Amino acid sequence: MPKSRLEAFSDGVIAIVITIMVLELRVPHGDDVRALGAVLPVFLSYVLSFVYLAIYWNNHHHLLHTASTVTGGMLWANLHLLFWLSLVPFATGWLGENHFAAGPTGVYGVVLLLAAVAYWLLQQRIIAAQGPGSLLRRAVGGDWKGKLSPILYALAIALAFVWHWASLGLYVLVALLWLIPDRRIERALRGQEP
Amino acid sequence: MPKSRLEAFSDGVIAIVITIMVLELRVPHGDDVRALGAVLPVFLSYVLSFVYLAIYWNNHHHLLHTASTVTGGMLWANLHLLFWLSLVPFATGWLGENHFAAGPTGVYGVVLLLAAVAYWLLQQRIIAAQGPGSLLRRAVGGDWKGKLSPILYALAIALAFVWHWASLGLYVLVALLWLIPDRRIERALRGQEP
Amino acid sequence: MPKSRLEAFSDGVIAIVITIMVLELRVPHGDDVRALGAVLPVFLSYVLSFVYLAIYWNNHHHLLHTASTVTGGMLWANLHLLFWLSLVPFATGWLGENHFAAGPTGVYGVVLLLAAVAYWLLQQRIIAAQGPGSLLRRAVGGDWKGKLSPILYALAIALAFVWHWASLGLYVLVALLWLIPDRRIERALRGQEP
Amino acid sequence: MPKSRLEAFSDGVIAIVITIMVLELRVPHGDDVRALGAVLPVFLSYVLSFVYLAIYWNNHHHLLHTASTVTGGMLWANLHLLFWLSLVPFATGWLGENHFAAGPTGVYGVVLLLAAVAYWLLQQRIIAAQGPGSLLRRAVGGDWKGKLSPILYALAIALAFVWHWASLGLYVLVALLWLIPDRRIERALRGQEP
Numbered sequence: 135m136p137k138s139r140l141e142a143f144s145d146g147v148i149a150i151v152i153t154i155m156v157l158e159l160r161v162p163h164g165d166d167v168r169a170l171g172a173v174l175p176v177f178l179s180y181v182l183s184f185v186y187l188a189i190y191w192n193n194h195h196h197l198l199h200t201a202s203t204v205t206g207g208m209l210w211a212n213l214h215l216l217f218w219l220s221l222v223p224f225a226t227g228w229l230g231e232n233h234f235a236a237g238p239t240g241v242y243g244v245v246l247l248l249a250a251v252a253y254w255l256l257q258q259r260i261i262a263a264q265g266p267g268s269l270l271r272r273a274v275g276g277d278w279k280g281k282l283s284p285i286l287y288a289l290a291i292a293l294a295f296v297w298h299w300a301s302l303g304l305y306v307l308v309a310l311l312w313l314i315p316d317r318r319i320e321r322a323l324r325g326q327e328p
Numbered sequence: 329m330p331k332s333r334l335e336a337f338s339d340g341v342i343a344i345v346i347t348i349m350v351l352e353l354r355v356p357h358g359d360d361v362r363a364l365g366a367v368l369p370v371f372l373s374y375v376l377s378f379v380y381l382a383i384y385w386n387n388h389h390h391l392l393h394t395a396s397t398v399t400g401g402m403l404w405a406n407l408h409l410l411f412w413l414s415l416v417p418f419a420t421g422w423l424g425e426n427h428f429a430a431g432p433t434g435v436y437g438v439v440l441l442l443a444a445v446a447y448w449l450l451q452q453r454i455i456a457a458q459g460p461g462s463l464l465r466r467a468v469g470g471d472w473k474g475k476l477s478p479i480l481y482a483l484a485i486a487l488a489f490v491w492h493w494a495s496l497g498l499y500v501l502v503a504l505l506w507l508i509p510d511r512r513i514e515r516a517l518r519g520q521e522p
Numbered sequence: 523m524p525k526s527r528l529e530a531f532s533d534g535v536i537a538i539v540i541t542i543m544v545l546e547l548r549v550p551h552g553d554d555v556r557a558l559g560a561v562l563p564v565f566l567s568y569v570l571s572f573v574y575l576a577i578y579w580n581n582h583h584h585l586l587h588t589a590s591t592v593t594g595g596m597l598w599a600n601l602h603l604l605f606w607l608s609l610v611p612f613a614t615g616w617l618g619e620n621h622f623a624a625g626p627t628g629v630y631g632v633v634l635l636l637a638a639v640a641y642w643l644l645q646q647r648i649i650a651a652q653g654p655g656s657l658l659r660r661a662v663g664g665d666w667k668g669k670l671s672p673i674l675y676a677l678a679i680a681l682a683f684v685w686h687w688a689s690l691g692l693y694v695l696v697a698l699l700w701l702i703p704d705r706r707i708e709r710a711l712r713g714q715e716p
Numbered sequence: 717m718p719k720s721r722l723e724a725f726s727d728g729v730i731a732i733v734i735t736i737m738v739l740e741l742r743v744p745h746g747d748d749v750r751a752l753g754a755v756l757p758v759f760l761s762y763v764l765s766f767v768y769l770a771i772y773w774n775n776h777h778h779l780l781h782t783a784s785t786v787t788g789g790m791l792w793a794n795l796h797l798l799f800w801l802s803l804v805p806f807a808t809g810w811l812g813e814n815h816f817a818a819g820p821t822g823v824y825g826v827v828l829l830l831a832a833v834a835y836w837l838l839q840q841r842i843i844a845a846q847g848p849g850s851l852l853r854r855a856v857g858g859d860w861k862g863k864l865s866p867i868l869y870a871l872a873i874a875l876a877f878v879w880h881w882a883s884l885g886l887y888v889l890v891a892l893l894w895l896i897p898d899r900r901i902e903r904a905l906r907g908q909e910p
Contacts (some may be wrong), residue, residue, distance in 0.1 A: 135777055139727065143773065145333065146731035149340035152414070154348060154736060158743065159418045160892035161352065165426035170435065185415070188407045191337065195329055210895075213770045220734070222780070225743045241752065313404075339527065342533035346608070348542060353612045359620035364629065364712065382601045385531065389523055407684075507598075537728035540802070542736060547806045549740065553825035558823065572802070575796045579725065583717055669779065701792075 137205045141210060147216045151223060152187045155180060158227035176230030179242075181203060182305060183226040186246065190219060190253070190310045200270040201260045209264060211256040218249035239301045240294035242324075246305065247287040254280060283308050329398045334406060338388060342358040345417060346381045349374060352421035359438045370424030374438075374501060377419045377420040380440065382468060391447075394464040394465070396452045402457060405450040412443035433495045434488035440499065448474060477502050523592045528600060535604045540575045540612060541566060546615035560561075560643045564618030567630075570693060571614040573706040574634065578607060578641070582609045588658040589648045606637035621667060628682035634693065635675040642668060646671060669697050717786045722794060726776060729798045733805060734769045737762060740809030761824075764887060765808040768828065771894045772801060774837070779835075782852040783842045791844060794840040800831035822876035823881045828887065829869040836862060843844030865890050 154268070159176050162169035194215075198300040201208065229238040261268045274280065290304035353370050357365035388409075395402065419439040435478040451474070455462045468474065484498035547564050550557035584604075589596065613633040617626040645668070649656045662668065678692035722847035741758050768792035775799075783790065807827040813821040839862070843850045856862065868890050 135774075140775065141333065141725065142336070142724070143727050143731055145337050146340060147735055149337055150344055150732055150735040151738075152410075153341055154739065156345075156414050156740065157348065157351065161418065161421040161425055163425075163430035165422075166755060167431060170422075181411075184411055188404075192329075192403065195333065195363065199329075204350075210770075217763075217766055218426040220738050221741075224738060224743065227743040228747075228752075231743055231745075231867075234748035237747045237749060239754065253349060262752065312517045335527065336530070340534060343531055344538055345534055347538040350608050350612060351542065355612065355615040357619075359616075359623035361625060361626045364625065370584075375605075378605055384596075386523075386597065389527065423558075423700055429597070453531075484716050502611075528719065530724070533725050534728060537725055538732055540798075541729055541732040544733075544802050544806060545739065547803075549809040549813055550804065551813075553810075553817035554815045555819060558810075558819065569799075572799055576792075580717075583721065707821065712787065 135202060135209065137198060137204050137245075140204050140209065141195070141198055141310060142323065143217060144198075144212060145191070148191045148194070148219065151220055152191075155183060155187075155223040155226055158223060158230065159217060159278050173282060175233045176227065179226045179230035179234070182309065183222050185309050185313070187219065187222060189309065190215075190249070193253070193312070197257060197260065197270070200273060201263065203263060205259070211234065211252070212257045215249065215252035215256050218245060218252050221245050222249075225318045234302055236295050239298040240291050243291040243294060243301060245289050246308075247291065248285055249292050250280075250287060254284075281313055283311070300302045329393060329403065331398050332461060334398050334403065335392055338392075338406060338410060339385070342381060342385045342388070342413065345414055346378060346385075349377060349417040349420055350382075352417060352424065361418060367424075369427045370421065371512045372387075373424035373428075375417050376503065379466070379507070380505050381413065383503065384409075384443070387447070387506070389509070391451060391454065392430075393409060394456065394467060397457060399453070399457050402450065402453045405446070409443065409446035409450050412446050415439050428496055430454045430489050430492045433492040434485050437481050437485040437488060437495060437499065440502075441478055441485065444474075444478050444481060473505055477505070483510060523597060525586060525589060528592050528597065529583070529586055532586075532600060532666065533579070534620050536575060536579045536582070540572060540579075543571060543575075543611040543614055544620065546611055548696050559607060561618075566617035566684065567614045567622070570697065573697050573701070574608060575607065577697065578603075578637070581641070581700070585645060585648065585658070588661060589651065591651060595649070595697055596644065598641045598648045599640070599647045603637065603640035603644050605639050606633060609633050610637075619645060622686060622690055624683050624686045627686040628679050629680040631682060631689060631693065635672055635679065638668075638672050642672075653688050659692075667699055671699070681699050717791065719780060719783060719786050722786050722791065723780055725771070725778070726780075726794060726798060730769060730773045730776070731800065734766060734800055734885045736771075737765060737769075740805055740812065757814075757815045758809065760887060762818075763814035764891065765804050766893070767891050768806060769801065771891065772831070774782060774798075775835070775894070778904045779839060779852070780856055782855060783845065785845060786846050787841070790838065790841045793834070793841045795832065797834035797838050799800065800827060800834050803827050804831075816884055818877050821880040822873050825869050825873040825883060825887065828890075829866055829873065829904040832862075832866050832869060836866075862891055865893070 159173055159180060162173055220247060225238070226240045229242045232238045257270065257274065261271045264270060286304050286308050288300035293304070294301040330372040353367055353374060357368055398509060419432070419436045423436045426432045440507060451464065451468065455465045480498050480502050487498070488495040535573055547568060550561055610633060613626070613630045617630045620626045645658065645662065649659045652658060674692050674696050678689035681692070682689040739764060741755055744755055804827060807820070809823045811824045814820045839852065839856065844854045846852060866885050873885035876883040877887070
């Protein structure tokens, strides 16, 4: 399978996931500002999830950029990642409709955690396919963000049932961490291409 | 990131937004013409939003056409634009289901205004990336449409709570302004390529 | 605008329209065959519309294949066609949920008729852009299918309020007419490329 | 029609089908774990269907990879396959919402069976287009998976009304059979390209 088709399929799925998520923003029945206020929690959770999916799309591109061939293992690791990302609209809708209650806050973190694990698995598959001297392995280096995020998600899941606002704060924090652009891969690529 | 992938992702999101918007046109329960009449306001707001999204798709293409590289800033400015465009189906459904009431009419204008601001920010990012002597800067020139539209949207938002039909008239007017094709970029490009 | 982006956007919209149409097939509440029987009319109308959209996708490809440049007029004629095609899921859902009653049968024909007119307008735009000696003009030649279809749709719309089964028969007939592959364009292209 | 457009359209439809399927996972009304438990059957059927669609996407790619030209027959055989795949979300939602009851279990198998038949028809079309000495014919060889699957689906459909858990076990079994990567086509291609 050429890499371009894998990228196009992944982009397609992420574009659809990011867009159908807005269908959870149900049109309110009244026509005044109070009716609009009722969808505010769903809107806020939509904003958070939009940012997460945009980060995944962006980083996914960088990740695949380093891969030269597509192995069967990478293909299924990629589909596994898309599976967890496809659950984001569900988790987002449940979170928003219950005004960030404990249960949905925890489940939202579980989906983020499993997506992060799936992303890490895909990264490992690409590194394995590149063999020793893998460009990607050098690029991710210590990979402190990739290692810190799952820990913060796990912490947020546990905190959800104690003080769920702290969980939500952690989700926002991790998103901000990733919004700061990851220049490692770009730098490693530049080092490669003189 | 190659420009083609940014274009393909944006096209994908806009194609999905323009298409799922039709899901707000709920199938009426009766089978006579009166049942159909009940969805007429949603249909009319669908037509207006379809035209707006078509204009954005068209202008977005012209805009990216002038960009030679994709910077991180452009990428996020583009995602920011897609975010506001993704809210158009919600605003459209709310507008139609409330028969163009004041509140939804104002909110529809807010979404259009913020999309216009996001478009302007993306344009500034591309101009900045092109440095002095930017082709795009020359192409947009005085950019009276880009400057007039937000003013008209802001006026329409204020008018929504006074005389909402005037707001709707302004939305239609701005759409018509943009339907007249913008030959500036094409002309500048032609001047460039002898 | 390069032709490839116009094709990709059109393909995207048609792929989404053909797929979200299945969302009108609501999951029935019971678990027995009778519950399934209740969605049979929606299923049958889904099959018909799937075939129509597949025909449009196929013919649309042939049409654009002959175009060498994309003019602004072609672009808007194409969006106009996509607009009517985007209404097919709505018309299909209404037709099926009302068990092919007169009103929805007529409205279904109106959407098909306007899509056919939009297709014809797009064809005219491409012929006009090709100037005298247009390859497409020669290819469509007498274009009896393109001329007969709108007449049959109009007849079916009128018949809907008299004997709606005859209208449905006409819709099936037109679909069958188009399923027989249109070799004219292919033949003209082959004549062109020795 | 160039093969790339057929692939892109098929990928688009499969990406949309796999993604809108998650819309059947309706956001539960409560906010506790019990509310989440209520969507567990739909979730499990979603996982199964996600895997099936991923397998189809993957195998579909391999299949088209061997085709050199796109004939009208292949095009319609491909649309026929997409038609049955587009019904997977409906069958999945009905299966999950009825907690794997007999009727929906049988219907799920019918959709899988007809998709398998459509896949086989597409394969035959490509083999026929390749003429004698068809690369694909050699690649699929005995094609025991392709022959066994429909038999197991048929068995599962019959069993659904006797012991529906056995049917579900068979669906899982067939998915596992296909998850084991099919190296035949890759091997035949490698043999071809020295």
